[in-house]
Amino acid sequence: MSIVKYSYSRLSTWDGCGWRYKLQYLDKHFCSGDSLATELGTLLHYCEELIGLDLKEGKTPDYSKIKEIFLNANVPKKNPYDTEGGYFGINILADKYHKEFFDIDDKGQSYMSRCKAYLETGIYRLERFMKSHPELEIFDLERPFEFNFEGHIIKGFIDRILKYKDKDEYIIFDIKTKNKLFPESETKSPLQHGIYGMALKEQLGLKTEPSEYYYDLPFIDAIQQVMTKGGISRCKTKLERIFNGIEKQDFTPKPTPLCHWCPYCYTNPNQTEEGKGLCPYYSLWTRENPTFDKMNEWQGLENHQKVLNNFLQNQCTKSSNKKWEF
Numbered sequence: 001m002s003i004v005k006y007s008y009s010r011l012s013t014w015d016g017c018g019w020r021y022k023l024q025y026l027d028k029h030f031c032s033g034d035s036l037a038t039e040l041g042t043l044l045h046y047c048e049e050l051i052g053l054d055l056k057e058g059k060t061p062d063y064s065k066i067k068e069i070f071l072n073a074n075v076p077k078k079n080p081y082d083t084e085g086g087y088f089g090i091n092i093l094a095d096k097y098h099k100e101f102f103d104i105d106d107k108g109q110s111y112m113s114r115c116k117a118y119l120e121t122g123i124y125r126l127e128r129f130m131k132s133h134p135e136l137e138i139f140d141l142e143r144p145f146e147f148n149f150e151g152h153i154i155k156g157f158i159d160r161i162l163k164y165k166d167k168d169e170y171i172i173f174d175i176k177t178k179n180k181l182f183p184e185s186e187t188k189s190p191l192q193h194g195i196y197g198m199a200l201k202e203q204l205g206l207k208t209e210p211s212e213y214y215y216d217l218p219f220i221d222a223i224q225q226v227m228t229k230g231g232i233s234r235c236k237t238k239l240e241r242i243f244n245g246i247e248k249q250d251f252t253p254k255p256t257p258l259c260h261w262c263p264y265c266y267t268n269p270n271q272t273e274e275g276k277g278l279c280p281y282y283s284l285w286t287r288e289n290p291t292f293d294k295m296n297e298w299q300g301l302e303n304h305q306k307v308l309n310n311f312l313q314n315q316c317t318k319s320s321n322k323k324w325e326f
Helices: 008-016 018-026 036-056 063-072 090-096 098-102 111-120 122-132 191-204 231-247 257-261 301-320
Strands: 136-149 152-164 170-175 212-217 222-226
Touching (some): 008 018, 008 191, 008 231, 036 063, 036 090, 036 111, 036 122, 036 136, 036 152, 036 170, 063 090, 063 111, 090 098, 098 111, 136 231, 191 212
Antiparallel strands (some): 152 170
């Protein structure tokens, strides 16, 4: 039997919705999950890695080259396991996700305006930060890790690690494409940072996990400190809860407005064929109808097939009456 290795994404999927976890990781209903947010995140991480590599080597980043990549890159994956390809410039993404790319959000901004701001100011953010903190150096970028947490293997990559030049202390950065700062409730003990800290402690043989953690938010030209006192301990407790739930096969759905972007939700305008007919528990929230209603209540795994059959029968009826179109 192969050993399961858990990524942060896999763990956060269960934490967000047990049913999505079951469909994706246990039942192997893998959907082509490309979205503007994920593809833009891949592009941004690649550009930020290039900037970091130049600065680590004491060079001025080749911003003209990096801006050209950000605008016009067209590097598809050679195969499903290719870790070097799969990034595309915003001119391609703007065509692929035209409406979403130019839609104005509640802050009067769009992906387009945030990308423009990045090219004008955000792209220089890391260089400015390093110049204003001469006591720091770039230690590593996209650092792979794998460690054992209470019998479970967790793996991934740490976006960026800085180090104090005169002491054995490290700072961990996680890069996000958010259009605003994270609320205080999400900065006290973010699990992703906690996992990174545990991994680095084990890799480097540190006495304790690093004490400084940040979100790097290039699209709003901001760096936000996270992880309050006791945060690592809270992350460990959360991991214990997640693994306990997975082991107990607790696949309880958690319908929220985020269902609207889930590949198994019928309200998702970009839902693929692979995701249809698998989840009858999704939230009915949409931008046009911000409701708290959901399609069906969870009645336990033992009653799932009955709920699903009724759901599919209703969908067929509604489709034949042309009341719903997907």
